[in-house]
Amino acid sequence: MYNPKSSNAEEFICHEEILDTLHYAEQNSKNAALIDQIIEKAKLRKGLSHREASVLLACELEDRNQEVYHLAEQIKKDFYGNRIVMFAPLYLSNYCVNGCVYCPYHRQNSHIARKKLTQDEIRKEVIALQDMGHKRLALEAGEDPQMNPIEYILESIETIYSIKHKNGAIRRVNLNIAATTVENYRKLKEAGIGTYILFQETYHKESYETLHPTGPKHNYNYHTEAMDRAMEGGIDDVGLGVLFGLELYRYEFAGLLMHAEHLEAAFGVGPHTISVPRLRRADDIDPNAFDNGIDDDTFAKIVACIRVAVPYTGMIVSTRESQKCRERVLHLGISQISGGSRTSVGGYVEEEPEEENSAQFDVSDTRTLDQVVHWLMTMGYIPSFCTACYREGRTGDRFMSLCKNGQILNCCHPNALMTLKEYLEDYAAPDTRRIGEALIARELEAIPNPKVKSIAAQNLKDIATGSRDFRF
Numbered sequence: 001m002y003n004p005k006s007s008n009a010e011e012f013i014c015h016e017e018i019l020d021t022l023h024y025a026e027q028n029s030k031n032a033a034l035i036d037q038i039i040e041k042a043k044l045r046k047g048l049s050h051r052e053a054s055v056l057l058a059c060e061l062e063d064r065n066q067e068v069y070h071l072a073e074q075i076k077k078d079f080y081g082n083r084i085v086m087f088a089p090l091y092l093s094n095y096c097v098n099g100c101v102y103c104p105y106h107r108q109n110s111h112i113a114r115k116k117l118t119q120d121e122i123r124k125e126v127i128a129l130q131d132m133g134h135k136r137l138a139l140e141a142g143e144d145p146q147m148n149p150i151e152y153i154l155e156s157i158e159t160i161y162s163i164k165h166k167n168g169a170i171r172r173v174n175l176n177i178a179a180t181t182v183e184n185y186r187k188l189k190e191a192g193i194g195t196y197i198l199f200q201e202t203y204h205k206e207s208y209e210t211l212h213p214t215g216p217k218h219n220y221n222y223h224t225e226a227m228d229r230a231m232e233g234g235i236d237d238v239g240l241g242v243l244f245g246l247e248l249y250r251y252e253f254a255g256l257l258m259h260a261e262h263l264e265a266a267f268g269v270g271p272h273t274i275s276v277p278r279l280r281r282a283d284d285i286d287p288n289a290f291d292n293g294i295d296d297d298t299f300a301k302i303v304a305c306i307r308v309a310v311p312y313t314g315m316i317v318s319t320r321e322s323q324k325c326r327e328r329v330l331h332l333g334i335s336q337i338s339g340g341s342r343t344s345v346g347g348y349v350e351e352e353p354e355e356e357n358s359a360q361f362d363v364s365d366t367r368t369l370d371q372v373v374h375w376l377m378t379m380g381y382i383p384s385f386c387t388a389c390y391r392e393g394r395t396g397d398r399f400m401s402l403c404k405n406g407q408i409l410n411c412c413h414p415n416a417l418m419t420l421k422e423y424l425e426d427y428a429a430p431d432t433r434r435i436g437e438a439l440i441a442r443e444l445e446a447i448p449n450p451k452v453k454s455i456a457a458q459n460l461k462d463i464a465t466g467s468r469d470f471r472f
């Protein structure tokens with residue numbers, strides 16, 4: 001029944017295979033010989049199967065767990081260096097016809113303020129985001145075919161790309177909207193989206209149907225097969241994720257990796273990113289009403305195990321997590337974070353009065369983008385506003401081969417430095433700028449190819465005198 005190549009959700013995410021996997025992982029949770037063998041395989045940096053990774057997640061041997069953490073950190077350094085890509089979510093509309101029981105946008109919620117941005121309001125939000133220094137957005141919207149049809153999303157993307165305010169520009173628009181048709185995915189690809197992100201929420205079909213009792217999202221197979229349709233529509237950068245807290249985390253972990261294996265088996269390219277959102281308090285949602293919440297230690301272990309299982313897949317953590325928690329998981333494999341986020345519709349232009357709350361969930365990390373950039377640099381990370389790969393057509397397996405050929409230091413690293421330099425010139429507070437300049441001077445030396453290094457050095461000088469948008 002389990003078939004990673006199948007186009008049927010219940011065959012590539014096979015319930016029985018997950019149960020067997022969990023049983024196998026449980027039985028081997030103290031099997032030092034097997035665990036060592038899996039760790040040795042992970043060291044080859046070619047990834048692990050969902051079964052192998054599930055054993056590491058279940059591992060009860062503390063010294064082996066520490067080894068996995070160290071390996072995760074090392075793999076992250078090898079593939080992604082010390083760059084952290086920055087982005088912000090932009091909520092377009094919270095109208096929604098679904099009944100998701102964990103989300104305050106659910107149709108029955110009559111007291112949340114319903115808002116949908118006009119194109120003019122989008123323009124204002126984007127200018128506010130550009131003035132913070134953002135170059136990369138993740139668009140978010142509820143599912144409502146009447147209020148938020150595909151035409152509205154397409155028009156919004158066009159508006160966003162067209163806005164050039166001072167030196168600002170949004171150069172990559174990722175999209176997180178409900179599962180749709182191949183035809184619509186094709187239109188989204190033509191509109192120039194970067195990654196198409198869709199969280200599975202839970203891979204457990206029965207729970208999925210209970211958690212999504214009404215609306216089009218109720219259909220588990222249609223939702224789970226969305227990435228296949230996106231690929232068919234020409235989108236080869238897709239982002240997976242589950243909402244941790246809804247179901248047993250080990251089940252979700254195995255499902256997530258099976259989904260990645262399916263994309264690799266069926267399309268020859270794994271997911272571009274994996275997100276690890278945890279359920280948060282929201283308008284009429286109390287996370288304590290859900291039984292499967294995970295603590296910070298478990299969360300960190302999940303991040304580390306994903307890192308060693310799918311080394312070529314970027315990993316995203318949002319402002320749902322606190323500064324402290326983000327700090328911990330950055331070391332273990334996170335490669336993208338949001339900063340200065342607002343989860344309300346129109347929240348970047350003005351803060352909402354409490355009685356007019358349209359937010360999707362409460363954020364834990366409420367710092368400004370500049371504070372986040374400053375914090376990252378004091379820890380030795382390079383905040384990157386780079387969007388080059390997608391603009392150079394390095395999507396899907398072309399991006400993966402860049403990773404696999406170890407060209408990150410000659411390509412992504414200088415791009416990160418040049419986009420950070422733009423940020424420092426245009427948006428940074430004086431102290432952020434001071435540490436940023438020192439960081440760039442230091443990190444320029446890490447570029448191995450002398451020719452690339454000298455071009456990057458010249459570009460950095462040109463940015464200081466007003467040029468923008470260089471990329472390798």
Ligand code: SAM
Nearest residue numbers: 103140142143176177178199243279280282361
């Ligand atoms: N409506 C689209 C869909 O069906 O996928 C867009 C997704 S929504 C704007 C973004 C994500 O937020 C959801 O997929 C869900 O995982 C997450 N989310 C919903 N309620 C949440 C909550 N209370 N806490 C944390 N994340 C939540």
